[in-house]
Amino acid sequence: MSDSFKAVVINNERENFTREVKELNLDHFKDGEVLVKIDYSDLNWKDAMILKDGGKLVKEYPRIPGIDFSGTVVQGYGVEFKEGDRVILTGCRAGELFDGGYAQYTKVKSEHITKTPERINNRQAMILGTAGLTALLCAFAVKAKEELLMQSKVNDVLVTGSTGGVGMVAVMVLAKMGMDVTAITGKPDKADYLKELGAKNVVDRKEFEGDARLIDKGTWDGVVDTVGGNILANAIAQTKPKGIVAICGNASGNKLNTSVIPFILRAVKLWGVDSVNISKKRKEFIWNEFPGLLDFDILEKSVNTVGLDDLLNIFPDMLHGKLKNKIVVDVNK
Ligand SMILES: NC(=O)c1ccc[n+]([C@@H]2O[C@H](COP(=O)([O-])OP(=O)(O)OC[C@H]3O[C@@H](n4cnc5c(N)ncnc54)[C@H](OP(=O)(O)O)[C@@H]3O)[C@@H](O)[C@H]2O)c1
Incomplete structure (x- = not known):
């Protein structure tokens, strides 16, 4: 496993707001205990506001935005998460108060992630997301x-x-x-x-x-x-x-x-309804209810998949009401 990875990084030095795709090293992550290889993220309204100018939501810079991700545990923690487990993070104020999903790797607190239901793959998890x-x-x-x-x-x-x-x-x-x-x-x-x-x-x-x-x-x-x-x-x-x-x-x-x-x-x-401040138990319950209530073949028809670079070009369309499809972000594209 290489120590370097790609991520979107936003910064705000002397009121000069910037966003770019950067190469970072795993030692970038100071907090969290579960190392996750991210497969997909998505684009939500809140993401678009954060990518625009921090949306008054990001308190500290530099920051990796992205309020959601799905991926696979690389380095586990305790009995709950072991290497190879597929996991989802939504809400929790990722991308605002700590680094989020627009990256190939992240390190998160175990309380912020839930296991992905078996009948949902990592891409489908981000067709749903927050x-x-x-x-x-x-x-x-x-x-x-x-x-x-x-x-x-x-x-x-x-x-x-x-x-x-x-x-x-x-x-x-x-x-x-x-x-x-x-x-x-x-x-x-x-x-x-x-x-x-x-x-x-x-x-x-x-x-x-x-x-x-x-x-x-x-x-x-x-x-x-x-x-x-x-x-x-x-x-x-x-x-x-x-x-x-x-x-x-x-x-x-x-x-x-x-x-x-x-x-x-x-x-x-x-x-x-607030999807951020809900208990982990309720989140797990909701994720496990999804498979019986969805037809992904139909949802797929209104999904566009973009990489990290494309994301930086298309996010303003969401704020201008111009997006016709759900955006899934393939962070490895
Ligand atoms: N409370 C929470 O936890 C939570 C979680 C997720 C999202 N949200 C909020 O829920 C809202 C929708 O999120 P989303 O992800 O679905 O956003 P989205 O993908 O951008 O969809 C918003 C939809 O609203 C309609 N719309 C846009 N501008 C409008 C206007 N000026 N007047 C009337 N309708 C308009 C459009 O649908 P039509 O063209 O079909 O009318 C648009 O597709 C956002 O405000 C978001 O911040 C809240």
Whole structure:
């Protein structure tokens, strides 16, 4: 095993922000106890913000960004991780507070990684990544209406930002759970693909962009929202009594102009989802639920694979809403 490896390194010396692919040595890693050979990472909204200018998230430089990775343990630790184990890291603030996944090797704390389920390969793990994990957390939140609150069955669900990394996995898993999914998108040319993922209906996002009424026709048992703003406000107003609205993102903005009416007249529930601060136990549970809820042949159709150099050219497209596909990063390409 060579001691040198390639990594994206961001720096911010005297307010001069830089990003480049560099050759580093394994002695670069001062913390962590498990040495992992990384195979894949991916590109999330947070990654794009960090690659742009640190996104006010990175506290110390230089830093290897990349909030997710999948790979294989090279040097184990204790009884939990031994050489050859396949592992995943998502969230945990990798790429912000410690080095992340845009590298051929990393050294991490054992508490930050989980074993990859046998039925998922390392590439598939990063087709999902933080976005996929978040989608499943949202889907379980929506399903809580029937399972935890013991209300009527969840039939009609709405997914916003449906062609995004979170949205497309949410469409697929909700459909596999047996729900009728309506997908909102700003990309009408993706309607056929959304139907292949499992959407029953596809709606142009323009229909949801106007100001929301205090209360609207109750249409949705559940909502997975990735965008916020007026689209979310309309979705809340259209949620049926006791419905659950799982919110995880702000792709259209941080503002939410709603009223108390849907909550006090219909007992609508807003369920915030954060994929970073969840226990390792819950993460393991979620990863092990995936195989039965996904068809990777279909997800693969909307994946572009890039190397570390290409990543530095394409990440701004995510921030400008120009990406049409999920980006998987092959760090050895
Ligand atoms: N809470 C958490 O733990 C967590 C985890 C992961 C992601 N997130 C957040 O979830 C959001 C989605 O993440 P992602 O990875 O799916 O991002 P993404 O791949 O960039 O997808 C976002 C999608 O939102 C839609 N969109 C973009 N700009 C919009 C606008 N101005 N108005 C309305 N819709 C717009 C687009 O879908 P259509 O064209 O199909 O409408 C786009 O594909 C982000 O805000 C991200 O930060 C949060």
